[in-house]
Amino acid sequence: MLTEVTATRYVTPLREGGSLPGIVEADDLGTYVMKFTGAGQGRKTLVAEVVCGRLGRRLGLRVPELVAIQLDPVIGLSEPDQEVQELLKASGGLNLGMDYLPGSLGFDPLAFEVSPEEAGRVVWFDALVNNVDRSWRNPNLLVWHGDLWLIDHGATMxxxxxxxxxxxxxxxxxxxxxxxxxxxxxxxxSAAAELAPRITEELLDEVTAEVPDAWLLGEPGFEDPDAVRRAYARALLDRAATIHERITLGAPSGPRVPQPPGWLTDHLGPWPHTAGESAGTDSGAAGRTAEGSTR
Known part of the structure; x- marks a missing residue:
């Protein structure tokens, strides 16, 4: 089972995600990104995070450590945001924490190279769990200490x-x-040849056993949490053997890398620029670039 800790302080919300996760401190002195049972996506998002996070780590992928966090909604009474207060009130009990990676950066394809081998492992894993939320629009990847880390698996399976x-x-x-x-x-x-044989019934039983019973109880059509766990394991086991044969890598539906803003490029001619262009426009553009940078 997941290590269980107790939240001691709600630090701040993270508004990048639709489920409004938040940073919390816990009684083990750890800091976590917390995902809540009371969020709109419900407990199945947390189940997906556990199954995929634990499975990814067992396959050698970098996924932050996960814990179960006991939450007393009283810690949110001083939170000024009404939306956050309501979320905390609706999430008393057991929630999910992901180890916070201080100083990590959002993945930027213009600044970070990935080998074909590592890219293949991540793509194969995402195909296995049918991750629809790791696109160029929203990578859900972090770079920490020079390594690539996978986050946010709530939109899988x-x-x-x-x-x-x-x-x-x-x-x-x-x-x-x-x-x-x-x-x-x-x-x-190559990723399939390495990873697919490792997806065994025993491994999947161990991974699904990490999901707390509280998040599996009352699932329609299943008599108990163990029956739900077996359903997850069966679907992944069947998919692992042949999913590499059904992965499509075609042309993207849009640009795969960030594009420079029009105010920076519209007035520039082909390189090299003339002296007048450099003196009259480039320095101002460079200043605006530095001021507008988000990294």
Missing amino acids: IWHHNWPGAAASAARPYDASDHALARYAPDVA
Whole structure:
């Protein structure tokens, strides 16, 4: 089971995600990104985080450590944001914490190179769990101490939202054309040869056992939490053997890298610029670039 800690202080909300996660401190002196059972996506998001996070780590991918966090809603009474207060009130009890990586940066393809081997491992893993939320629009990747880290797996295994159709859903192909790492020529074949044999029934039993019973109770069509765990394991085991044959890497639906703003490029002619262009426009553009940078 996940290590269990108790939240001692709510630090700040993270408004980048739709579920409004927050940074909290806990009684083990750790700092965590906390995801709440009372968020709109519900407890299945937390189940997906645990299954994918634990499975990724067992496969050698860098995923922050996960813990179960006991939350007393009283710690949010001083929070001035009404939305945050309501979320904390709705999330008393057991929630999910992801180890906070201080100083990490959001993945930027213009500043960080990824080998075809590592890209292939990430793409294959995302295909296995059907991750629809690691695109060039929203990579859900961090760079920490020079290494690539995978975060936010709540939008995976979409078949668990409709268990009667899970077998058919889990058999579908995976379109990686818009994947955040598609531009790095991911070596999916090598990744499949290395990782697929490691997806065993025993491994999946161990991974799904990490999910707290409280997040699996009352699932329609299942008699108990262990039956739900077996359903997750069955879908992933069936998918692992052949998903590499059904991964598509085509042309992206849009630009894969950030584009410079029009105010910076519209007035510039082909390089090299003339002396007048450099004196009259370039210095102002450079100043605005520095001031407008988000990194």
